[in-house]
Amino acid sequence: MAGRFFPAALMARRNLTRTKMRSLLASLGIVIGVVAIASLGMFGVALQYSFTQNLGNVGNQLTVYPNSGENVTELTERDIRTIRREASPTATVSPVKTRAEPVSYNREDAVRKTIYGIENPGELYEAKEGRVSPFRSGALVGSSVAEAHDLHPGSQITINGTSVRIRAVLEEGDAFSSTNPDNRVIVPATSFSQSGYSEAYVIESTGTQANETAMGIRDSLNDREQRVFVRELGSLVDTIEEQFQIINTVLAGIASISLLVAGISILNVMLMSTVERREEIGVLRAVGYQKRDVLKVMLMEATLLGFLGGIAGVILSLGAGLAINHYAVGDAMAVFRLPNAWYVGAAFAFGVLTSIVSGLYPAWKAASEEPVDALRG
Amino acid sequence: MTVIDAQGLVKRYRTGGQTLYALAGIDFALEAGEFVSIMGPSGSGKTTLLNILGLLDTPTEGTVLLEGQDVTGLGDSKRTALRKRTIGFVFQHFYLLPTLTAVENVEVPLLLDSDPQVKKRARTLLERLGLGERLDHKPDELSGGQKQRVAIARSLINSPKVVLADEPTGNLDSETGRQILDEFRRIADEDDVAIVAVTHDDLVNEYVDRTVHLVDGTIGRERKNGG
Ligand SMILES: Nc1ncnc2c1ncn2[C@@H]1O[C@H](COP(=O)(O)OP(=O)(O)OP(=O)(O)O)[C@@H](O)[C@H]1O
Ligand SMILES: [Mg+2]
Numbered sequence: 001m002a003g004r005f006f007p008a009a010l011m012a013r014r015n016l017t018r019t020k021m022r023s024l025l026a027s028l029g030i031v032i033g034v035v036a037i038a039s040l041g042m043f044g045v046a047l048q049y050s051f052t053q054n055l056g057n058v059g060n061q062l063t064v065y066p067n068s069g070e071n072v073t074e075l076t077e078r079d080i081r082t083i084r085r086e087a088s089p090t091a092t093v094s095p096v097k098t099r100a101e102p103v104s105y106n107r108e109d110a111v112r113k114t115i116y117g118i119e120n121p122g123e124l125y126e127a128k129e130g131r132v133s134p135f136r137s138g139a140l141v142g143s144s145v146a147e148a149h150d151l152h153p154g155s156q157i158t159i160n161g162t163s164v165r166i167r168a169v170l171e172e173g174d175a176f177s178s179t180n181p182d183n184r185v186i187v188p189a190t191s192f193s194q195s196g197y198s199e200a201y202v203i204e205s206t207g208t209q210a211n212e213t214a215m216g217i218r219d220s221l222n223d224r225e226q227r228v229f230v231r232e233l234g235s236l237v238d239t240i241e242e243q244f245q246i247i248n249t250v251l252a253g254i255a256s257i258s259l260l261v262a263g264i265s266i267l268n269v270m271l272m273s274t275v276e277r278r279e280e281i282g283v284l285r286a287v288g289y290q291k292r293d294v295l296k297v298m299l300m301e302a303t304l305l306g307f308l309g310g311i312a313g314v315i316l317s318l319g320a321g322l323a324i325n326h327y328a329v330g331d332a333m334a335v336f337r338l339p340n341a342w343y344v345g346a347a348f349a350f351g352v353l354t355s356i357v358s359g360l361y362p363a364w365k366a367a368s369e370e371p372v373d374a375l376r377g
Numbered sequence: 378m379t380v381i382d383a384q385g386l387v388k389r390y391r392t393g394g395q396t397l398y399a400l401a402g403i404d405f406a407l408e409a410g411e412f413v414s415i416m417g418p419s420g421s422g423k424t425t426l427l428n429i430l431g432l433l434d435t436p437t438e439g440t441v442l443l444e445g446q447d448v449t450g451l452g453d454s455k456r457t458a459l460r461k462r463t464i465g466f467v468f469q470h471f472y473l474l475p476t477l478t479a480v481e482n483v484e485v486p487l488l489l490d491s492d493p494q495v496k497k498r499a500r501t502l503l504e505r506l507g508l509g510e511r512l513d514h515k516p517d518e519l520s521g522g523q524k525q526r527v528a529i530a531r532s533l534i535n536s537p538k539v540v541l542a543d544e545p546t547g548n549l550d551s552e553t554g555r556q557i558l559d560e561f562r563r564i565a566d567e568d569d570v571a572i573v574a575v576t577h578d579d580l581v582n583e584y585v586d587r588t589v590h591l592v593d594g595t596i597g598r599e600r601k602n603g604g
Contacts, residue, residue, distance in 0.1 A: 008489060014476035282472075283466075284485070287466060289489070372428050
């Protein structure tokens with residue numbers, strides 16, 4: 001049937017079945033190349049995805065902290081007022097005091113630990129157990145601390161010799177956020193005798209807004225000397241995503257080496273085939289096939305090899321993608337996300353393209369042979 | 378009607394400082410429906426002449442007229458198109474495509490045209506040549522004589538004016554050879570196709586209208602068959 005509509009395909013297909021094993025091996029190269037490109041690409045995507053999952057929504061957070069290099073050891077009340085003025089009206093600004101204290105849980109030996117003093121932790125955190133606000137006394141602990149020492153609301157810990165009651169265990173925070181409370185012990189800021197703050201968190205509604213606020217804070221506080229640093233997690237995330245992009249490109253590049261090898265093997269197979277079929281091609285030319293007709297038949301063979309290998313490669317890649325996503329993201333169905341489709345599609349296209357490009361030289365060689373020479377044997 | 382008229386054909390090859398005359402001045406004309414054999418010792422230039430008449434090769438000197446049109450200086454693509462339209466080839470080694478069936482092999486010259494009539498015509502030709510039972514057989518399932526008949530059918534698929542055959546009976550026993558020559562005779566008489574057969578086989582001369590003898594690239598004595 002196909003032969004009726006596409007006669008060159010009929011001849012090409014029959015020619016490939018003539019040397020089945022050889023054709024299979026040649027397209028196996030394409031299969032491997034396509035699988036390599038597609039699955040390395042999908043691996044990169046899965047890595048990036050699981051990273052952003054862990055990262056959470058941190059692009060809109062800023063952390064302001066003093067520049068100890070300029071002998072600024074703390075943020076003053078005035079600094080905090082400036083920060084509040086620079087931040088947008090809807091932003092949350094949370095100044096934080098810290099000091100290191102010996103802490104002991106459940107009558108174990110005391111260890112030194114940084115204690116955080118936050119005035120209004122309800123703006124930043126939610127409780128997993130117990131209640132965060134009102135917060136006048138007692139302490140809040142992060143989930144990791146609570147888990148390690150089996151703490152619950154009502155448990156007692158000792159900070160610097162004073163017994164303190166746990167009010168709440170906090171919800172887990174985003175892994176890369178500087179407000180992440182998981183390993184922290186938080187007490188009311190009023191229990192600190194020092195007046196300065198060691199850092200301040202600003203949470204804006206969007207990443208762009210956060211960026212503007214960061215610039216405003218730098219302008220106001222750093223006009224004579226570099227008094228504070230403003231860390232923007234958003235730009236950090238951008239940098240990391242760029243790194244992932246580079247990793248992905250390098251991985252795909254490495255994978256395309258396997259396609260190069262596949263291309264060479266197709267070139268080899270097609271060259272052998274043109275040598276073996278020299279007389280046949282001579283006959284085709286004698287009975288009225290133009291050079292471009294011979295070119296068409298030969299290129300059709302290369303294209304078919306590429307398609308065969310490409311399709312098998314895509315099927316195998318989907319299998320590999322399911323496995324990769326199952327282990328890296330924990331959701332096999334995540335393979336059906338758009339960037340993956342892009343990698344699989346690109347791998348397929350590269351596979352077919354490699355095949356056609358590798359077929360060009362043998363096809364040209366076959367087409368440009370003089371029929372008189374070919375037929376003389 | 379004169380189908381091919383070749384005048385003063387010379388084919389020179391230069392190999393390693395030596396000049397070799399494969400053809401050294403040949404005049405050759407062919408009428409429609411004529412069956413002509415070319416004989417001569419090995420190396421006398423028979424294949425060279427046939428290739429030039431069939432527009433596969435070009436002469437170093439001389440002119441070739443095909444149906445009155447000068448085709449001597451034509452480029453590869455034009456010569457190929459003319460071959461497709463007016464010339465059929467039959468080779469000593471049949472040169473069928475081993476992956477295609479008998480019918481498909483007969484279709485090959487016109488296969489890329491995607492003309493639905495071609496398949497029907499291929500069947501008819503094969504049936505006429507007595508291969509109605511073997512239409513869908515691959516070449517390796519056919520005997521030598523059957524293969525040569527498929528090749529003849531292939532040479533006729535484009536309704537050529539001229540069929541050129543290089544040693545068409547060279548690989549066949551004499552009985553099969555006679556059958557093939559009968560076919561050629563019939564095609565020349567019934568279809569008015571001009572046939573040129575290069576041969577070493579004296580059997581051929583019983584069937585042809587005339588025989589051209591080549592010696593060292595020149596035409597020797599010519600013998601006309603009675604009638
Ligand atoms: N491409 C070529 N280069 C050099 N010499 C050639 C070439 N083609 C043919 N010849 C020479 O031309 C001469 C005629 O060759 P041709 O093939 O026409 O002979 P022939 O009569 O068909 O012989 P045979 O009966 O053996 O087939 C030979 O001497 C051959 O070596
Ligand atoms: Mg010869």
